[in-house]
Amino acid sequence: MIPPAAAPAFLAQAGWGDAAVVPLAGDASFRRYFRVIAGARRAVLMDAPPPHEDPRPFIAIAEHLTGHGFAAPRILARDLDGGLVLIEDFGDLRVKEHVEEHPSAELDVYRRAVDLLADLHRLPAADVPSYDRAVYQREAGLLTEWYCPAISLPVDEQAYVDAWDSVLPLVEQSASPIVTVLRDYHAENIMLIDRVASHGLGLLDFQDALAGHPAYDLVSLLQDARRDVPPDVEAAMLAHYRAIANPPADFDAAYAVLGAQRNAKIIGIFTRLWKRDGKPRYLSMLPRMWDLLERDLVHPALGPVAEWFTANIPADKRHHALQDHVPT
Template sequence: MIPPVSAPDFLVKAGWPGAAIVPLAGDASFRRYFRVLDGGRRAVLMDAPPPHEDPRPFIAIAEHLVADGFAAPRILARDLDEGLVLIEDFGDDRLKEHVDAQPDNEMTVYSRAIDLLVDLHKLPAADLPPYDRAVYRREVGLVTEWYCPAIGLAVDEDAYNCAWDSVLPIVEQSASPIVTVLRDYHAENIMLIDQPEAYGLGLLDFQDALAGHPAYDLVSLLQDARRDVPPEIEAAMLARYKALASPPADFDAAYAVLGAQRNAKIIGIFTRLWKRDGKPRYLAYLPRMWGLLERDLAHPALAPVAEWFATNIPADKRHQALQEFALA
C-alpha cells in the first residue's frame, strides 16, 4: 500500500518532516491508514481522498466526543483539500484480538464498552442528521439491490418495503431518548488504551454517526459482524445496559428490530463489496450475518419481515449460498 504522493509535504507542514510512513490498514471504504513514525513519536495518517471520502464528519464527531470526555483520536493536522488527517495513534490492541486471545477477560472488557454507551446515552445527541425512516429503508434495501440479484433471486420489493414499514414504528415511536449513534461500534473499532478516565477504550470509525435510537450501537457491539459474541455475553451485557440505563419497556423489541435492520443491511453491504468493489473476503462473514438476522427475525415484533424472508429468500439461498455462487 503506497502512501499518497502529497503525504510527505503534508507531514512537513504538520511538523513531522522526514517521518516514516508505514502501511497500517484499510477498511471497507476508500479510506486508508498509515502509521507515521518519527523517533519516539507516532501518529496515524488517514487518507480519505475526495471526492469518494470527506474527513470533515470524522473530525467533527471526534472533537465532539473528546469534549464529552470520551477517547476519540485527537486531530493533530488536517488538509481537507487532499483528504489527509493526522490523528492520535491508539496503538494495536483492538478489542477483537484482545478478547480472542484472553477470553477470561471478555466479560470485563465488554462491560466497559457497555458502560461507555450508558454514559454516552445520558448526553444530548450531537448535532447530526437523524437516523430516520428514509435511512432505514435505504439500508435494508441493500438486500434486494445486491444480495438477491447476486444469487439469481427475483423478489417482491414492494412487499419487502411494506413489511419494514410495519415494524419500524416500534423504533420511531419508542420512548427511548434520541442519542448519538456511532453506527460502527464493534470489536474492530474499539481500542484498548491507557486512559482509565475514558473507560480505557479508544473509539474509531464513527464518521457516519447519526442521531437515533440507543439500541443500535448495542446491536453493533453485541451482534458483531466480525466475531462471534457468545450468547451469554450478549445476554449479560443487555442486562447490564438495562440495569444502568433503565430503558423503556419497548427496548427489547426495538433491539430486535434494529438488529434485523442492521444485519440485513450488512448482508447487502458485504455483497456489494464483492460485486462492485472486488473485495470477496467479506463473503466469509455472511453465514454469521444470516444466523444473527434469523435470530432477530424470530422476535414477534419482526413477524411481517420474517414472513417476507421465508417467502422470498428460502433457507437454501442463505448462509453459504453466496460464497458458493462466487466460487462457481
C-alpha cells in the same frame, strides 16, 4: 498501500517531515491508514480521498466525543481539501484480538464497552442528521439490491419495503431518548488504551454518526459482523445495560428490529463489497450475518419482516449460498 503523493508535504508542514510512513490498514470504504513514526513519536495518517470520502464528519464527531471526555483520536493536523488528517495513534490493541487471545477477559471488556455506551446515551445527541425512515429503508434495501440479484433470486421488493414500514414505527416512536449513534461500534473499532477516561477504550470509525435510537450501537457491539459474540455474553450485556441505563419497556423490541435492519443491511453491503469493489473476503462473514438475522426475526415485533423472508428467500438461498466465491 502507497501513501498519497501529497503526504510528504502535508507531514512536513505538520512537523513530521522526517517521519517514516508505513501501511497500517484499510477498511471497507475508500479510506486508508498509515502509521507515521518519528523517533518515539507515533501518529496515524488518514487518507480519505475526495470525492469518495470527506474527513469533516470524522473530525466533527471526534471533537464532540473528546469534548465530553471520551477517547476519540486527537486531530493533530488536517488538509480537508486533500482528504488528509493526522490523528492520535491509539496503538494496535483492538478489542477483537484481545478477547480472542484472552477469553477470560471478554465479559470485563464488553461490560466496559456497554458502560461507555450508557455514558454516551446520557448526553444530548451530537449535531448530526437523524437516523430516519428514509435511511433505515435505504440500508435495509441493500439486501434486495445486492444480495438477491447475486443469488439470481427474484423477490417482491415492494412487499419488503412495506414490511419494514410496518415495524419501524416501533423504533421511531420509542420512549427511548435520541442519542448519538456511532453506527460501527464493534470489536475491531474499539481500542484498549492506557487511559482512565472513557473506560480505557479508544473509539474509531465514527464518521457516519447519526442521531437515533440507543439500541443500535448495542446491536453493533453484541451482534458483531466480524466475530462471534456468544449468545450468553450478549444476554449478559443487555441485562447490564438495562440495569445501568433503565431503558423503557419497548427497548428489547427495538433492539430486535434494529438488529434485523442492521444485519440485513450488512448482508447487502458484504455482497456489494464482493460484486462492485472486488473484496470477496467479506463473503465469508455472510453465514454469521444470516444466523444473527434469523435470531432477530424470531421476535414478535418483526412478524411482517419474518413473513417476507419466509415467502421470498428459501433456507438454501441464505447462509452458504455464496460460499463458492469465498477465496481460499
